[in-house]
Amino acid sequence: MSRQVDMFVIGAGPAGLCAALRLQQLGYRVMLIERSAVWPRAQIGEALTPGVKNIIAFLDANDAMEHVPHLTRLPTRLSWRSKTVETVAHADAAVVDRAAFDAALLQLAKARGIEVHQPAALDSITGGAGAWQLAFSTPGATHLVKARMILDAQGRQGKPAQQLLSAPRLSAMWVEIAENHIPADMAHVTQVEALAHGWLWGTRLPDRRYRVMLLSDPATSRQLHAGEPESWLRSQCAASTLFADVAQQQFSSSLQMCSATPYVALNSWQDGRIKLGDAAFALDPISSSGVEKAMRFSLQAALAVHTFCQADNPAQQTLAHEFYQQRLLETCARHHFWTTAYYRQAWCSEQPFWRSRSISSLASSSLASAASNPESRLMTDALQLEMDRLENYREPVLQAGPGIQGDQMIRFHPAVEIVPLPCAMADKVKLLPAMRHPHLERPLAFWENEAVLPRLEILSQQTRLASARDLLGQTMGLQKAQRLLTWLWQRGLLEVVSH
Known part of the structure; x- marks a missing residue:
C-alpha cells in the first residue's frame, strides 16, 4: 500500500536537509531518503563561511548543532597576489567536522517528524507533478510512496550533457596528515597558495588531522604525472612556499580525488521536480562558500516550492519558477564574477591555468554544445547575460556636497x-x-x-x-x-x- 506525502527529498546533505527542515516548518509532510549506508559519512567541504550561522538560526537549529566539533578563529596564511606570505584573520569562519555536521542536521530532521529512510535506493519514479509515484528499497523491504513534489539533492549525479560548465575543468585531490606529523608552523593555521598549475589549500580539522588539497587542471595532471596523482600532489607541494614540508611527509590517508568543475544543471526545474545543492549547481571551491550557498539556495527553493503548491493560478506557478531560476542564475553568475576577479589577482595570472579561469564568460565547451541544444542555449544566454551585467556594472561616484534641501x-x-x-x-x-x-x-x-x-x-x-x-x-x-x-x-x- 502506498504512503502519501507532500515532499519527497532525495539526499541527506546540507542542501536536502535544509529544504526538508524548511518545508516541514511550512507545514508539509516530508519524507527523505539517503542512499549511504555509512553514517556519519566522511565528507569534504569542512570550511564554512559566516552566513551558515544565520541559516542555522533561521531553521531554529542552534541547539541541535552546538555540539558539532568545529574550529574557529584559525588565521589564514596566504600566498596569492605575490609570493610574499601574508596572514589574514577570519574571526567568523569555521572548520567543522562535516560528518558530524550532516549527522546533526539529519538527527534534527528525525526529531521534528520528518520520515527518514537510510540506507535507501530509489528504484523508480512515475507519474507527474502533484501525483508522483516512487518506489525505493531499504534492507529487507520495498516502499511505495505518492508525493506532490520531488526535491533532488543527490549531488553530482547529472549527465555531462545536462550540465552547463561555467569554467574550465577543475579537479581536486587531497590527503590527510596525522597530528604527530603536522609541521609545527602549519598546526594552527589555514593555508592557501597560488602555483603556476593550480592552487593548494590546507587546514587543521577538528579531529586534529591536517588536510592538504590541490586544485588543478586534470589534463595537466595527466600530462605531467600520468597515472601518478600522489606524485603530482607531492611535486606541487615541493614547488610551493607554504607546503614545502608536506612534499616528503608521510600521509595518514590514501589520496582521494573528485571533480571540482563549476557548473549549473540545465534541467533544475521541471514541474513538480526540482534540484538542490550540487544536483543544481556547483561553485569553484576557492571561496569556501559552497555549503553556505547550497543551504541558502535550498531556502529559496523551498519558498518557490511553497508558492508553487499554494498557487491559485498558472501565473503564480510561473512566478515561483521564475524566482527559482533567477536565484539559481544569480548565485552562479555572482560567484563566477567574484572567482574570475580573484583568479586575476594571482601572482601567476599569466599562466594558462589562470588565464583560462580569469575570463568572465562560459567555458568554450558549453558554448559549443549550446549551439545545437535549444534548452542549453536558453540557459547559456541567460547565464551569460547575468555575467555580462555584473561585468559591466560600475559603482557610481556618490554625489558630494550639502545634499538636497527640504524646499527643493x-x-x-x-x-x-x-x-x-x-x-x-x-x-x-x-x-x-x-x-x-x-x-x-x-x-x-x-x-x-x-x-x-x-x-x-x-x-x-x-x-x-x-x-x-x-x-x-x-x-x-x-x-x-x-x-x-x-x-x-x-x-x-x-x-x-x-x-
Whole structure:
C-alpha cells in the first residue's frame, strides 16, 4: 500500500536537509531518503563561511548543532597576489567536522517528524507533478510512496550533457596528515597558495588531522604525472612556499580525488521536480562558500516550492519558477564574477591555468554544445547575460556636497524605470515593483528591509523634498525617510528640478 506525502527529498546533505527542515516548518509532510549506508559519512567541504550561522538560526537549529566539533578563529596564511606570505584573520569562519555536521542536521530532521529512510535506493519514479509515484528499497523491504513534489539533492549525479560548465575543468585531490606529523608552523593555521598549475589549500580539522588539497587542471595532471596523482600532489607541494614540508611527509590517508568543475544543471526545474545543492549547481571551491550557498539556495527553493503548491493560478506557478531560476542564475553568475576577479589577482595570472579561469564568460565547451541544444542555449544566454551585467556594472561616484534641501523640488531621474521583480516576502514569492537604473547593480525592491515602492511613486512627478519625506515618514519614520532620499540622491536616482 502506498504512503502519501507532500515532499519527497532525495539526499541527506546540507542542501536536502535544509529544504526538508524548511518545508516541514511550512507545514508539509516530508519524507527523505539517503542512499549511504555509512553514517556519519566522511565528507569534504569542512570550511564554512559566516552566513551558515544565520541559516542555522533561521531553521531554529542552534541547539541541535552546538555540539558539532568545529574550529574557529584559525588565521589564514596566504600566498596569492605575490609570493610574499601574508596572514589574514577570519574571526567568523569555521572548520567543522562535516560528518558530524550532516549527522546533526539529519538527527534534527528525525526529531521534528520528518520520515527518514537510510540506507535507501530509489528504484523508480512515475507519474507527474502533484501525483508522483516512487518506489525505493531499504534492507529487507520495498516502499511505495505518492508525493506532490520531488526535491533532488543527490549531488553530482547529472549527465555531462545536462550540465552547463561555467569554467574550465577543475579537479581536486587531497590527503590527510596525522597530528604527530603536522609541521609545527602549519598546526594552527589555514593555508592557501597560488602555483603556476593550480592552487593548494590546507587546514587543521577538528579531529586534529591536517588536510592538504590541490586544485588543478586534470589534463595537466595527466600530462605531467600520468597515472601518478600522489606524485603530482607531492611535486606541487615541493614547488610551493607554504607546503614545502608536506612534499616528503608521510600521509595518514590514501589520496582521494573528485571533480571540482563549476557548473549549473540545465534541467533544475521541471514541474513538480526540482534540484538542490550540487544536483543544481556547483561553485569553484576557492571561496569556501559552497555549503553556505547550497543551504541558502535550498531556502529559496523551498519558498518557490511553497508558492508553487499554494498557487491559485498558472501565473503564480510561473512566478515561483521564475524566482527559482533567477536565484539559481544569480548565485552562479555572482560567484563566477567574484572567482574570475580573484583568479586575476594571482601572482601567476599569466599562466594558462589562470588565464583560462580569469575570463568572465562560459567555458568554450558549453558554448559549443549550446549551439545545437535549444534548452542549453536558453540557459547559456541567460547565464551569460547575468555575467555580462555584473561585468559591466560600475559603482557610481556618490554625489558630494550639502545634499538636497527640504524646499527643493525633486523627482526620479529620467533613467529610473519601474519593473516587476519576483521577491521573497513572508513565506511566499510575490511580484513587487522595483527600481531599475544604471547606478544600481540590480533592480531595487527593498532598502533596509523596507519596500520602496509604491511608497516612492510620489517621485514619478516633481514634488517638494519635505513633502516626500513627510509621506515616507508616516510608515518608516522621518529619519529613515531622510536617509532613503539622501541615499537615492547620492547615487543619481533623484534629480533636483530647477525652479
